[in-house]
Structure formats: structure tokens, C-alpha cells
Amino acid sequence: MIPLKDKVAIVTGASRGIxxxxxxxxxxxxxxxxxxxxxxxxxxxxxxxxASASGQAFSIHCDVRDExxxxxxxxxxxxxxxxxxxxxxxxxxxIHGEVEDYTLNDWHTTIDTxxxxxxxxxxxxxxxxxxxxxxxxxxxxxxxxxxxxxxxxAYCASKFGLIGFSESLAQEVRSDGILVSSVLPGSTDTQFxxxxxxxxxxxxxxxxxxxxxxxxxxxxxxxxSNPNAWISELVIRPLVVKPxx
Ligand code: NAP
Numbered sequence: 001m002i003p004l005k006d007k008v009a010i011v012t013g014a015s016r017g018i019x020x021x022x023x024x025x026x027x028x029x030x031x032x033x034x035x036x037x038x039x040x041x042x043x044x045x046x047x048x049x050x051a052s053a054s055g056q057a058f059s060i061h062c063d064v065r066d067e068x069x070x071x072x073x074x075x076x077x078x079x080x081x082x083x084x085x086x087x088x089x090x091x092x093x094x095i096h097g098e099v100e101d102y103t104l105n106d107w108h109t110t111i112d113t114x115x116x117x118x119x120x121x122x123x124x125x126x127x128x129x130x131x132x133x134x135x136x137x138x139x140x141x142x143x144x145x146x147x148x149x150x151x152x153x154a155y156c157a158s159k160f161g162l163i164g165f166s167e168s169l170a171q172e173v174r175s176d177g178i179l180v181s182s183v184l185p186g187s188t189d190t191q192f193x194x195x196x197x198x199x200x201x202x203x204x205x206x207x208x209x210x211x212x213x214x215x216x217x218x219x220x221x222x223x224x225s226n227p228n229a230w231i232s233e234l235v236i237r238p239l240v241v242k243p244x245x
Contacts, residue, residue, distance in 0.1 A: 003224070004026065008084055019035075033057040043060075058080070071120075087121055091114075140183050143237075167232070179231075186210055188209055210237075
């Protein structure tokens with residue numbers, strides 16, 4: 001296990017859900033966390049919660065789709081902490097819709113938020129990590145990055161794409177001590193997909209979900225895993241337990 005104390009991490013989408021839980025969990029391990037998002041109040045609440053437990057974090061307002069905003073975010077973290085050890089590309093959106101009714105705007109929003117953002121952050125942090133011959137990049141994909149789902153074409157395209165991007169980047173940087181991993185969580189109990197209608201046919205009792213902190217613990221354990229044993233992909237599923245009748 002590699003101690004995480006005083007490592008510097010950027011977590012995108014840290015204002016809610018899995019990103020929030022990941023920021024809090026990494027801070028518990030002693031990581032200095034840059035919490036990236038657009039909802040300043042929510043991000044501030046995360047930072048306060050971390051500080052109240054004697055952790056170190058700060059929030060950065062950033063639209064992850066915006067090239068300049070990403071560049072400025074990484075520069076700011078460098079100014080504050082001098083390096084970036086861990087990059088968690090987690091920010092994401094899911095906009096439901098079948099292909100024939102899907103707008104180009106929703107397509108671009110999905111691809112830019114879920115995929116292009118990871119390219120922008122990785123492009124910015126890789127030179128920093130390469131210079132130090134170490135670093136961890138974790139890209140949060142999804143089970144929808146392996147299996148197509150009706151009504152989720154753009155989302156699945158972005159998450160399949162993120163896995164392909166991660167595998168390619170991993171091969172480019174592995175000889176420089178940078179470990180790139182994809183994380184594929186199953187259904188997780190967050191506000192994600194509020195715009196996605198409920199699956200009318202799903203059995204309530206079978207829709208067991210992970211908690212965001214369960215996903216966050218798995219991400220943290222990836223960060224502290226042996227760097228000589230690269231875990232390229234981590235699939236996390238809820239262990240379904242049907243409630244007693
Ligand atoms: P969530 O609760 O909706 O949180 C999404 C986060 O992404 C928010 O913090 C949001 O922050 C951020 N975000 C969205 N657009 C952004 C933008 N343009 N710029 C900056 N930040 C942006 O969702 P979640 O469930 O935690 O999902 C996190 C990741 O896990 C996503 O990539 C999702 O695809 C993946 N995932 C989720 C599930 C699930 O069942 N929940 C399963 C598998 C994979 P702001 O609103 O502050 O910008």
C-alpha cells in the first residue's frame with residue numbers, strides 16, 4: 001500500500017455524488033483535494049466538511065467542458081500545491097433520449113462533459129506527472145461503458161469512449177510511472193440522471209444500488225495500490241440483496 005498522506009488530487013464533479021464522496025474519502029486518507037465543479041455552494045460545503053474533520057481541500061469553479069477553464073484549474077492547483085499526484089475524472093451527465101429524437105446539443109453536452117473533459121484534464125496533468133515519473137489517473141466510466149442501453153446512446157458512447165481513451169493513454173504513459181485506470185461503477189445512489197425517467201419495468205426490490213462512499217473507497221484503494229501492479233480496470237457492482245417479503 002502506498003501512503004496517500006500529503007498527495008495532491010484533483011477530483012472533478014466533487015460537488016455531489018461519487019465525486020463528493022471521493023473527495024471526502026481521499027481527504028480522510030490525508031490527501032490534499034482540489035474539488036472541481038460548477039455549483040460553488042455545494043463544493044464549498046464539501047470543503048467545509050473536509051476541513052471540519054481536519055482534512056485539506058479547496059474548491060475550484062470549473063466547467064470541465066471548457067478548455068481554458070481546465071487549464072486554469074490545473075495551473076491553480078500547481079500554484080497552491082506544486083504538483084498533481086492523482087487525477088480523478090469523474091464529472092458526468094446522463095441525458096436520456098432515443099437517437100431519432102436526440103438533439104445535437106444534448107449529444108455535445110454529454111460527450112464534452114463525460115469524455116472531452118477527461119482528455120483536457122489528462123493533457124494538462126500528464127506533463128506534470130511525467131516529470132515526476134509517477135502519477136495516478138482514474139477515469140470514472142460506467143457499466144454503460146461496456147454494454148449499450150436503449151435510450152442512452154450518447155451516454156454509452158461517452159463511457160465506451162472513455163474506456164478506449166484510458167487504455168490508449170495508459171499505454172502512452174506507463175513507462176513513465178503513470179498508472180491510468182478506468183472505474184466502472186454499477187448503479188449508485190446519487191442524484192445522477194434526475195433527468196432520466198424511471199425504468200417502469202424494473203422491479204424495485206431488485207434495484208439495489210451502491211452507495212457513493214462504497215465507490216469512493218474502491219477509488220481510494222486504487223490510489224494506494226502497489227504501483228508495480230497496475231490495475232487497469234475496476235468494475236464495482238452492488239451485491240444485490242432482495243428485501244425479505
Ligand atoms: P451526480 O451526483 O449527478 O454528480 C455529477 C457531478 O458532475 C456533479 O458534481 C456535477 O457538478 C459534475 N458536473 C456535471 N457537469 C459538469 C461540468 N460541465 N463541469 C463541471 N462539473 C460538472 O452524479 P454521480 O452519480 O455522482 O456520477 C459521477 C460519475 O459517475 C459520472 O461520470 C457518472 O457517469 C458515473 N456513474 C454514475 C453511476 C450512478 O449510478 N450514479 C453509475 C456509473 C457511473 P456541478 O453540478 O457542480 O457542475
